Amino acid sequence: MRVLVGGGTGFVGGALTQLLRSRGHEVTHVSRHLGPDRISWDELARSGLPPCDAAVNLAGENVLNPLRRWDDPFRRVVVTSRVATTKTLAKAIAEAERPPHAWVLVTGVGVVLGKGGGAVSQMLWPFRLGLGGPVGSGLQPFPWIHVRDVAGVVCHALETEGVHGVLNGVSPASPSTSNADFARELGSALGRPALLPLPSWAVRGVFGAERAVMLLEGQRVAPKRTLESGYCFVYPDLPSALRDIVS
Structure with missing residues (x-):
């Protein structure tokens, strides 16, 4: 499959990317950082969804970052980093001529x-x-969960016919x-x-x-x-x- 992964350059995203590629899938990241096999969130919003069979969103600021005070600006960053990216990806999927057959949003894990x-x-x-x-x-x-199993659950959801709903x-x-x-x-x-x-x-x-x-x-x-x-x-x-x- 061709898999689009939002937030794919982070800790969990790296593990998911490695697993997907080891299973023969192509991975493109949606990221704030430029690089090979990546597009930006602005590019996604402007140009729409690139050809893909599945989409995943892992993007989100670390809520328990001990270096950031829990004040209003940081609360807004935490919410925006999840809501805005999800809205951008969902809009691109809804407007795509050929939408992906699988769409996974990672919103809460151990x-x-x-x-x-x-x-x-x-x-x-x-x-x-x-x-x-x-x-x-x-x-x-x-x-708790091992990062290999976070990646494994997402990969399982993408590859397995009929999997839907919330998977803890x-x-x-x-x-x-x-x-x-x-x-x-x-x-x-x-x-x-x-x-x-x-x-x-x-x-x-x-x-x-x-x-x-x-x-x-x-x-x-x-x-x-x-x-x-x-x-x-x-x-x-x-x-x-x-x-x-x-x-």
Whole structure:
């Protein structure tokens, strides 16, 4: 297939691009950055959809960027980066003479784990130094997924006839994984203790009260329809996912 990927130069987009190309598909990115096999969002809005069999939108500013204050300008960036790109792509699809037969929008997945990026990249050094531990009480659910499985679910949705609706992007083990479980397993994978909790007040101080809720309360999510659609997870359990990441 010829697959158009919005936000394809990011962490998840890189994994998806690699997987799609390994399976013989052609990939074109819609990106703010110029380069080979890329078009800009302005070009997409101006010239319309290039010939493609499938389209994916992964674009979106990282909500939990610790370097950005949770103020009105950043809130607008978070919303616009998702809504505006989706509207642009949806409009181009609606106006295309030959619209793609598959259209995937990635709007919410678990904490994405993987080498060279994602949530673990910010956690590794404290944990390597023995300074890691649960966030807040540690009892809150910790929905997670390996980046290879995010890419795998999207690829599965593009390639499989009859897959539609919402597919939750979390591992099968997510519903039974707490934040403390994750901290313990990451420490074990690194051969380090993981006993120092990050106090709730510190989380609120860094991320602000609204964003802190995501980390301190969590959300219990299961991939029921994802599994029913026939997708087989590469990393269904946390120990195997973390061993891959820290190896």
